[in-house]
Amino acid sequence: MHTWIATGLLTVFGIWMAVLIPSQDRHTTAHYLYNTMASIMYFYGAYLAIRGLAGAPLSTYIGKMLAGLAAGLASFGVADLLWGYYNFVLQVEVPYPAFTDVFFILYYPGIIYGILSLLSMIKNAITP
Secondary structure (H helix, E strand, O other): HHHHHHHHHHHHHHHHHHHOOOOOOOOOOOHHHHHHHHHHHHHHHHHHHHHHOOOOOOOHHHHHHHHHHHHHHHHHHHHHHHHHHHHHHHOOOOOOOOOOHHHHHHHHHHHHHHHHHHHHHHHHHOOO
């Protein structure tokens, strides 16, 4: 079931992005809505990573990888929602610097930690 949901989300957002790309004006409601709604994909990825944690303790490489990915994806989702708040509620086109930047920056440590945990697992699997 999760494969269908992920495929559906990627298809909808892929088509939406293909329609928006030819537009030269990046400050339209459709663009703002796309950025805000993209947080759904990030939160869904974080949800799947958290679900995976149920079968993988944090002491394992898989658990560390999933925890890092969940933290990074959730942080980016929060940043996108806050960006949408700035765009729609506060009517700010490009909020910079903004509180959202904190969450955009926190995305990187989580993802990097997750990837490094994955690489450590692979290294240990192939090292004799």
